[in-house]
Amino acid sequence: MTIHYPLPLQTRIVEATDADEHANNLTNWEQRYDQMTAGVFHGLLEELQLPHMQVFRESTSQGMHQSCCVWPDAVWFGLPYSAQATRINGRVAEKDAIMVRPGACEFELMTPADYTIYGVVVRLDALQNAADRGGYALDWNQLGRTERVHAHPGLRRTCVHALAELLQPMAPHNEANTAQQCVFDALLPLLDTRAPDAAMPTSFARRQRIVAKAQDYVREHHDQALTVPALCDKLFVSRRTLQYCFEDVLGINPMQYLRIVRLNGARRHLRDAAAASKTVRDVAADWGFWHFSQFSNDYKKLFGHSPSEMLRQRRH
Known part of the structure; x- marks a missing residue:
């Protein structure tokens, strides 16, 4: 269920109770969200469109694995507003970091529960013109290959405060160019x-x-009941190596990943109108779950509702 609130001054607020629906609410992004922690999902997006940029604040109630891509000829800056660290492409973004990714380049985020992040997406030419006017030197080679910018804490707080002020529903930004500046x-x-x-x-x-x-292998073979030993054999690595890799890059173990990514895949499948003729058992089998009662229990524990409830919501 999505609730839209019409607001003045082009500020847009959207709520969602499904992770993928929430991912699709961010304008002009390509995203896929997997819910990683147990409980009912709630997402809140506050978004402001300006002439050459997008400013937003995103809040999610559950831990998420996000695959994201911004539109071409732009750059994204992410400023987490959370006590717990974010991982970007497996690397930890510390408290005072700013995350950076160019457009048309997929990246991954691992975010904790009860998470808020401020984001700015800006056209490259507009950013360069503003830098030239202000006398700032931008190292595009560095920005293009980095994932984290280490910022002065005071300046970072000032930036977050400015973004928060702009996103207030009644903020005095009647003139878009002034807000952008x-x-x-x-x-x-x-x-x-x-x-x-x-x-x-x-x-x-x-x-x-x-x-x-x-x-990639898990996505391509989602209908198989994959095990960690089988995955190790396919990748030609030891179980210990695979364990270290997943814990270092994603912060979870391979067994958790296998279970969670397939449960999220089943959730998407249940939401998909194209799969209207399928039963819950059909969907469970499509994602390698052969013990139906265990699938139902695991699904309800992760998402806070049963798979049959999701199917009923889609049909209505």
Whole structure:
């Protein structure tokens, strides 16, 4: 269920009670969300569209594994507002970090429960023009390959405060260009005074590759009741190596990942109108769950409602 609230000054607020529905609410993004922690999902998106940028605040009640992609010729900056760390492509973004990713480039986030993040997506040419006007030097080579910018804590707090003010429903930003300049004024000092991100260790890059291969294999063989030993055989790695890779990159063990990613796949399948003729048992089998009662119990524990309830919601 999605609830839309019409608000003045182009501020948009959308609530959702399903992770994928929430992922689709962010304008012009390509996203897929897997719920990682147990409980009913609630998502809140507050979004403001400006001439050359998008500003938003996103809140999610459950831990999520997010696959994201921003539109081309743009760059995304993410400022987490949470006590717990975020992982971007497996790397931990510390408390004062700003996450950075270019457009048309898929990236992954692991976010904890009760999470809020501020985001800015801005066209590259508009960002460069604003930097030139303000006398800021941007290192595009660094921004293009980094995932984390280490920001001065005070400047970061100032930026978050400016974004929060703009996103207030009755904020005084009647003139869009003025609001946009406020964002540039808060964001550019962070990029101009950044400290370089540490180079990715070779060992971590190898673990990223192993996890990516495992994820691809699980998606391609989702109808099979995969086990960790079987996955190790397919990837030619030991069980201990696979364990280290998943814990280092995603913060969970391979067995948890196998169960959660298939449960999220079944949830999507149950929501899909194209699968209207399928029963819950059919969907469970399609995702490698052969013990139906265990599937139903695990599904309800993770999402807070039974698979049959999800099916009834779709049909109505």
